[in-house]
Amino acid sequence: MPPATDWTEQIAADEAERFARHAEVLAALQKKRGKVTVHRALHAKANLGVEARFEVLPDLPADARVGMFAEPKSYSAFVRFSNGAGRQQSDAKPDVRGIAVKVLGVGGKKVIPGMEDAKTQDFLAIRTASVPMRDADEFITLVRAADTPALLPFKLIRALGVRRALQIIKSVVAGFKVPMTSLASTTYYSALPMKYGPYAAKFALFPNDAATPLTGRDPTSIGDELVARLRERAVNYEFRVQFFVDATQTPIEDPTVEWKTDYITVARLTLPVQDPTSPRGKQIAEYVESLAFDPWHAGEELRPLGNMMRARNHAYRASTKARGAAAEPVEAPRFE
Numbered sequence: 001m002p003p004a005t006d007w008t009e010q011i012a013a014d015e016a017e018r019f020a021r022h023a024e025v026l027a028a029l030q031k032k033r034g035k036v037t038v039h040r041a042l043h044a045k046a047n048l049g050v051e052a053r054f055e056v057l058p059d060l061p062a063d064a065r066v067g068m069f070a071e072p073k074s075y076s077a078f079v080r081f082s083n084g085a086g087r088q089q090s091d092a093k094p095d096v097r098g099i100a101v102k103v104l105g106v107g108g109k110k111v112i113p114g115m116e117d118a119k120t121q122d123f124l125a126i127r128t129a130s131v132p133m134r135d136a137d138e139f140i141t142l143v144r145a146a147d148t149p150a151l152l153p154f155k156l157i158r159a160l161g162v163r164r165a166l167q168i169i170k171s172v173v174a175g176f177k178v179p180m181t182s183l184a185s186t187t188y189y190s191a192l193p194m195k196y197g198p199y200a201a202k203f204a205l206f207p208n209d210a211a212t213p214l215t216g217r218d219p220t221s222i223g224d225e226l227v228a229r230l231r232e233r234a235v236n237y238e239f240r241v242q243f244f245v246d247a248t249q250t251p252i253e254d255p256t257v258e259w260k261t262d263y264i265t266v267a268r269l270t271l272p273v274q275d276p277t278s279p280r281g282k283q284i285a286e287y288v289e290s291l292a293f294d295p296w297h298a299g300e301e302l303r304p305l306g307n308m309m310r311a312r313n314h315a316y317r318a319s320t321k322a323r324g325a326a327a328e329p330v331e332a333p334r335f336e
Ligand code: HEM
Pocket: 022, 026, 039, 040, 041, 042, 043, 080, 081, 082, 097, 098, 099, 100, 124, 125, 126, 131, 136, 139, 189, 190, 191, 192, 291, 292, 293, 308, 309, 311, 312, 315, 316, 319, 320, 323
């Protein structure tokens, strides 16, 4: 039986203005922290930026052959691993961890007005399959409160009430407690949905390396561990999608609910052997740092869905503009 197609988005009449204000809040925090160099408003610190390949696999089931997944093909890609905070801080601090993948040379019409002919498709993910915040309003409330960690609980209680604030704090702490493993053995989830042709889906990256606890407490221990692996051998992840089933099990607008539906592997992400500490590796990392990873860098068939995704449609462009990010690449530059 094909996946369900009766998913819907609920778009509030005033949400575009709210999301524009959220983007301003993030931009103000970004400006405040970026007195010397303006970094990303969130995920400011890269653990590592590397080159990669993204291969769409052959013989996919008919329902999975959508957009860039319609035909088997090998694409060049770049990957940035990051800590979630808006400031550059030690890897030893508890935080959200992200992966951002930019696939190059992807044909088809893209969704951002004025960028329809762009040749990139981005995938952004974190370590949890759901998030504690119900919507972008709660997300921004939490980000604002986290600007002064000591006051976070009080600020959250004032904004959301005791019950909801405590629920969110409990859930954030639980996410931080998921033991850190090597980035090569970390599973990453989109946590939010996207269109998948006529269907809706979430994606996840499942690592091929066996779980290896990360014990280092150095400020750069997370990236350093992956560097050591990549000097010796390639690191792979399976890129899998899971489909919307119904509004209860797989809600589009409520990201606090983890989708438990089956995954199908549609692609493979490979970080080939490379030395990120070499002059070439450093050039790549610098280039990756300049890029703009954005879930809305997407084909029409893979358009992001849901309240928090729509909020990201405002926030990412504001952040990338403020830091003067590079234009979308047409092809991978040559590194010496
Ligand atoms: C819950 C799902 C989310 C996930 C999985 C996610 C993931 C990520 C990742 C991995 C990055 C780093 C990208 C890079 O390496 O360049 C990032 C950056 C960022 N995120 Fe999110 N994010 C989420 C929600 C949001 C929301 C709701 C907002 C705001 C409304 C937001 C605003 C930002 C901003 C402003 C940046 C920096 C953009 C830049 O300057 O390049 N994110 N996010």
